[in-house]
Amino acid sequence: MPSIYSPTSASLRDYLASHSHLLLALDTFLLSLRLGEFNNPSYSDTPSRPNEIPGSPSFRSTESGELKEETKEGRKVSRSALTLKAMELVRSIVGTTKWTSSGELLIILEALGRLFHSSYAKDPCLSNTIRRLMNLVRTVEEDLKTPQPTPGALSVNTNLPLTTDPGGVPSGALSPPNIISRSTSTPSMTSALISQPQNASTDLLYSNLERFRSDSMAESPEPAGVPVPDGPLNPSNVEGIAKKLPPYFFEYKAEFRQMVMEGFQEVIDDLEEGRREINEQAGLHIHSNEIILTYSLSRTIEIFLLHAHQREKRQFHVIIAEGAPHFGGHVMANKLSSKGVRVTVINDSAITALMPRVNLVLLPAHAILANGGVVAPSGSHLCALSALANKVPTVVVSSLTFKLCPMYPHEGQDIMQDFVSPAFLGVGSESDNVDLICPVHDYIPPELIKLFITNVGGVLPSYVYRLLSEVYCVEDPIIFK
Amino acid sequence: MPADEVDREDIKLQAVLLADSFTKTFRPASFDKPKVLCPLNNVAMLDYTIEWLASSGVEELFVFCVQHADQVKAYVESSSWTTAIKVTCVKDTTCTNPGDALRELDKRGLVRSDPFIMMSGDVVTNVDVREALKEHKKRHKADSANMMTVLMKEVPHNSPLRSVADDLIVGINSNSNQICMFESRKFKDSNVQIPSSFFDAQSNICVKSDLLDCGIDICSPDVLARFSDEFDYKDIRKQFIRNSVAEEEEGLQNKIFAHFLGSTEYAARVHDFRTYSAISKDLIRRWCYPVVPDNLPSGYERKFAYEYSRHFVYREVKGNTVVARNTQIKNGCILGANANIEEGGKIASSVIGNDCYFGKNVVIEGSHIWSNVKIGSNVKVDQSIICDGCEIKEGAVISKGCVIGSNCVIGKGIVLKPFSRITCSANTDEGDDGDDDWSDSEEDEDVQEDVGGGEFESEVDVVGEDGKGKLWHPVVTDEDGGSSEDEEEWGEGGGEDWDEFVSVESQSIGFDVKGANARKIKLQSGGDLDDSGGVSVGGGDDGEGEGEWGGSENDGDMFFEEAHVVGRQKGVDVVKELRDLCLEHDHNSSFQNLAIELNSFKFSQNATYEDVNCGAVLAVAERVKEGLGDEGFSSVAKVLSALKKELVLWTELFEKCTPRKADECGIIVGAERLVCLPGMEKFRAGGGFRFILQTLHDEDILSEEAIEVWKGRRVKGEGGKDGLELFADQSVKDFLEWLEEESDESDGSEDEEEEED
Known part of the structure; x- marks a missing residue:
């Protein structure tokens, strides 16, 4: 041995x-x-097969090709x-x-x-x-x-x-x-x-x-x-x-x-x-008759909202930005609406237009960085900025168990960014002078985030660094190289 | 992993990788190194495929190597990709084509998994093959004839990923994805065909020219057995698939299906240097994600690590790469380990291998520099490939499309002409038909040649006094005597215009594909309009001709125009040939012999008894003409009496050649032709045709049924212009009317007569 x-x-x-x-x-x-299967190019959580709900007019393209195609690619876990x-x-x-x-x-x-x-x-x-x-x-x-x-x-x-x-x-x-x-x-x-x-x-x-x-x-x-x-x-x-x-x-x-x-x-x-610990806080943050905006697809946010709806009996309206070009928002809309949540799907560019009506922005996290910033699906930064401009609180819902990273954005941002196949954009390029890129992530600075809802309770961005020292040892490498 | 194990069949998933493309398009780079070990973006092509197969769940892989088999074997054995896949080398240097390779595999009985994946070693892909496997299994379970699934991707027809000669047209049943046509269009012979019987069975056939054959197939082991049966199949695609899908007989069909790649899936094959460069570019631009330069295959991560930075620039970070500050690196580049690039350089859209040294002010664009290359200062390299260990001395200019083989030295200030290929391998050219897409017999000789050393002399005027290497020309051989079918096709298809598309240039980087495609389309459509009708669908005659060679049930139509018949040699006028056969007949010998002769010719050309009869009638007429001379031939009465005499003599032959009454139609058609020949206008005007019919009828050569059949066809409007004109003639109508009355009157008695016959 x-x-x-x-x-x-x-x-x-x-x-x-x-x-x-x-x-x-x-x-x-x-x-x-x-x-x-684990090379997860498009978005943060599983797109399980969407339930076809007949007659759900609140969002478009339930039967569209995009939805089907996305779920067909079963390699994303x-x-x-x-x-x-x-x-x-x-x-x-x-x-x-x-x-x-x-x-x-x-x-x-x-x-x-x-x-x-x-x-x-x-x-x-x-x-x-x-x-x-x-x-x-x-x-x-x-x-x-x-x-x-x-x-x-x-x-x-x-x-x-x-x-x-x-x-x-x-x-x-x-x-x-x-x-x-x-x-x-x-x-x-x-x-x-x-x-x-x-x-x-x-x-x-x-x-x-x-x-x-x-x-x-x-x-x-x-x-x-x-x-x-x-x-x-x-x-x-x-x-x-x-x-x-x-x-x-x-x-x-x-x-x-x-x-x-x-x-x-x-x-x-x-x-x-x-997730269970996160869900227990749902009642504290989501109230009836609120309009909540969320971006693309996140399993954590999905069950968080469902918990508020089913257990806490909150009646609220969810606006989902579709999250082009992966359209995780469509899957999310299917999942939520099939459980009776009122859903509106909008295109990403309509986020700013709808923001004044929104009470709360919920965003998923790909990673939470040491400074309290967040790596999130590409396009979330736009959401957070627009929320700030309209004085709408942005709340990140995420478990800390494996998303809390000891690195700061200057060392981590480029490492975590990933560019997937430009085929997702749905266009081909004839010319060499056109670059097509399809980044997956966005970085949201801590100033734009009001609160983290985590498995250890609500955490302010400025407190994240403190959590780090509880979970990790400083002597362990920040990046395994 | 336990989760996967549940799905797995008892037998592990196996794959066969052909580590030899059996082509010579990668010369001179492939002189010293097998093509599959050539680096694509600093990773050997073989590693892409093995990595992909392993990630697709393949547990056992057979790498079939032919050329440079020892190198491939050594490489496979020394690499420890991953324990997830067991790689075994199968070596056979005597194989000259993929067909042989598959037969050899069948003989060795190694492949047991059903299905198994068969692919070529030069494919780069990120396809999720599991779905295709599942579909294939389901289909194969339903019908064991469903033995193969071909992976195809929709790619624009003028895409740089296609080889220029590739003009694939695929017919697909849109419902089941069954392939019912798989034809590579050739210049001039630009027709493709689908037997019309396919339309009876499958109502929804879609013909596409935007499909790229990815070189990945999912096969059942029957495919190997089929190759053993069809001992002369050489190519998988051009022969096996093409012929299998064209088979009409239900019981004999090997059904082949297509699986289309999703929009974000990528697969392409390295055919030549041009596609090599195009694929490299696609990988750099991440079209094949997650197969991208910063995601190295297993094993590489121990030595290398690439980091991605803006504008698609990838740098190796484990080694000690030094790039001078003012050197520009832009627009999709890869920098290998330990590269040292001095000041003032400009590097764009290029791949630089490991351990390279570049002097000052080098300009490199769209090129691929392999490992260990030394480039002096002020060198310019444009859209070229420089193989391992080369040295380019100061001030040299490598123009577009060049390929410089391993260990060559290009002298100081030398300017290479565009599209030159330099090598310093000894003994390379003899017996080489390099620009052919397909090679045949010389391959095994080449193997020995490559191994054996020899005297090598540099061409000083090409590479300079201080250089090393010589210009390599593919020996362009006339393929008239070519032994493989494809070679013949290439040769025939030729013409100077066409050569462009199979030349060295077209296989080099920097070749103007768009322009070439435009010219090609022009050639194909402008060529000769008769032929280029695009997809022609055979008539009923063609449809059944192949399946039922006996022809006895063939109620085919006769056309005055020569319709192309499946199985018939092109450009053969069958009737004329048959007539000549009849003319050669010596009256002293029995008609039995002639009948046998005619019959065998009929079979060889897939002709019908009608054709035979038609030819016989024309031959009879020719003899009569000889006897009477041109003068006498114009007199209706004389001709008729002579004809009558002669025809009576030939009755025996006609009897032998008319197994069915309907076949006697040929006699009428022959008469029609005779009458319509130039010089017969007078005869025709005198109602000659009617009298011939009358004579034939009276002499019992022609039955009433045959006339009825013939009449029916003409009424339907078949038979071309001349035939219809004749039919519309008043005298013919009179005859037919008379015939009708006659038959009505003597109905009973004739029936009796017939029974006696």
Whole structure:
């Protein structure tokens, strides 16, 4: 069983070499990112087959070719489904391979993050999820590190090197320790302090405790059910972010695996629960007799509005901008009207004309950036600007579980933009002098947004950066390159 | 993935990739490297197809390689695209055409999945093939004759994605998408045909010329077996599909269907350098999203990463690419890894490969520079392709349409003429018919030639003193002796005007396609008006002729004008040939021999007994004419008596050649022709035709039924101008009236007589 030292795709492949089914699942997933079903060129959520409602005169082109054609292209899957699939893949890789320490796990996760990034995953949700998991690993490790009231909970393989000696180099904890650790060495005070300044005292205590245990409980039995590790990673030659990890990340802790897997399950549950938590706020934001404008297609907004309509019994009118050239608005209109919501579909250029009558603009988000700005379907910026001019509040409805990105627009905007086939525009060009482009996303600056309705409640744009530090660790890469 | 596994059949989805297009249009670039390994936007063409197949759910792929098979094999084995697809190389260097390749595959019995995808290695596409697969499965389940689905995209007729020679016309049943015609129009022979019987079975046939054949087919394994049966099929498209869809007999049909690509789906085939460049441009402009330069196929991401920036400029970011500040890069460019471009350059609409060095003030437009190319300062490259490892020295000018093969050196200050192709491969030209779209017998020799080294001498006047390389000419051979059908067609179709469309120029970048198309249309419509009626639909005669060769049930019509009959050699006047056969007949031998001779000729030309009879009558007349001389021939009485004598002699033949009474019509038609011959005006005016009829009737050569049939046809207005004029003649009418009375009177007695006969 080879260990993984560097977060490159080659070493990840080597690591997975003996698990052909995992490698296959990974490759298939990457392929589907590149060319297949998850390459999601047009809009943010699933266009499921629209229900044909006879006699719904409130919007045009129910039976038009555009609607059918759009739904025919079955390769577009919703972002939450994509995230879920990625999570399951990560879980099966993490759950079945024999990594031995959190450091190794972090390298695996970073390698996956890089793979996803290089596989044309313009979608930030994958890197966000990976980042989230990395943070989870770190948190679990930190939790474990603090001494437990019940000493039996920690079992340490005594054959393993426990601590390292940075060799007196002041920056020892930041650069990988260059001396292979001896099991009996005593960590110096400085290195412990540097490695984890805020926990200096507990760290030291812990190390001593460990040493004590390794001396006295040399024959500690292996916990049943946990695979016997071959040996932990040698931290001196790892690459990537793991270089910066303090040495205790490379120690084997028996219950770590189980705790991480539980944490993974929580993240998955979070993904699935996110919308329910958002919907619970629907009654607070949507009132009867309001006119609400929304843009293109969003599953989150759709069920948010439906919740307000069906559970909260609010009677309101929805104006949907069709979202050319993908016309997600048509699908959205079908879905809402089939559930009894009054709907008007307008062309995108009529947004400004209708804005004075609107009470609330609801926009979906492709990604929420660190400054509180939003990446949204192309054309949403126009909506938000027009709303501001008419003093109509713009509210972004989005789950934070996988859409919150740690990057700022200057570094993220170009990365997330995507240009799909100009064939969507429905015209061909005879001349070389005509450029046809079809961008998918728009950036909406935070000044235009009044509020985020998220799974953790209403959030102001200026507060977004604060949420970041709760979800992600600053040491993890912002972009997996 | 578990979700997919539910849908999957027990047998994994397989695909066959023909890693050889069996053409020579990619020379001289393909001398050292198989075409499928040539880079398109810095990615080997093969990788596009394999990546696409893998993403379509194909689990096992057979790459069939012929030319440079070892290179392809080595490449496939060294690449580790992805574990999602298992790639196996099938090597057979003896194959010279796709038909052989499929027969070989059938022999090896590798392909088991039903259906499987068959495609050419030079296709770039983003099609979602799953729907087409599903449709194909459904159809194949319903009828095992539904064995193939061809993917087609609607593309304007003058699109740069088409090869100039491509003039595909497809007949489609709009309801079922069944293809019922698949013809490539050729110059002069610009007619295409649909048997009219197809209209009986399918009421909604639509003829389209805006379809591009993508080179991707979904086949059932029966297709391979069919190729083994039809051992002489060479091409999949020009022969197998074309002939299969033209088959009228229900039981023999291999039904082939079309699947149309959606509006945002893209598929195109690299035929030659011109289409290569057009496809590259389309990829850069993202028409094939998600197959775009910044989305590299599996495996590439480990070494390279491209970033997209405005104006469709893609730069490699993992390597160390250095571009001087004042160098302009605009309008759709790709910059490969480790490119080094000095100051003052202008690069527009071009693809630059890895590890290239460009000196100062280079101007490169619309070109494709492959890897490891060194370009000196002040060089100008316009719409050309420069292959791996070339060096262009200072001040050289590469004019439009040039192709410079690997490792050539173009000397200082040299100006290359437009459309020149330079190579420094030894032994390239002999036995080469390079400008042919289709090659045949020399292919395997070429393989050896390419492998074997030899003395190489540079042409100094072309590439300069310090250069290396020589001009490569495709050897234009007259295809009169060409062995494949297609070659013949090309040769025949020719004429100087047509050559333009199959020349090296037309296959190079910078060729004016629009102008050429306009000229082509002019040629095709202006050529000769008789032929260029566009789609002609055969009459009932043609319709059944092929299915029922015996011809006994053939109640075909006779036309005075030569209608084109399926299965008949063009330009053959069947009646005249038959007449000559009869004239050659020696009276001493039995009519049996003549009858056999006539019959075999009839079969070979898909003629009818009517034609035979008609020819026989004309031959009889000719003999009479010989006997009487021109003088005597003008006298009605003399002619009649002589004719009568002669005809009686021939009664035996007529009996042999009239299995049905209706076939005797031919005798009348022959008489009609005879009377209408020049020099027979007097005879005709004297009511000669009527008397011939009378004689024939009296001598029991012509039955009343035959006359009735003939009469019926003329009443319906068939038979052309001369025939109708004759029919309107008063004397003929008199005869017919008399005949009617006669038959009414002797009805009973004649019936008895006939029974005795």
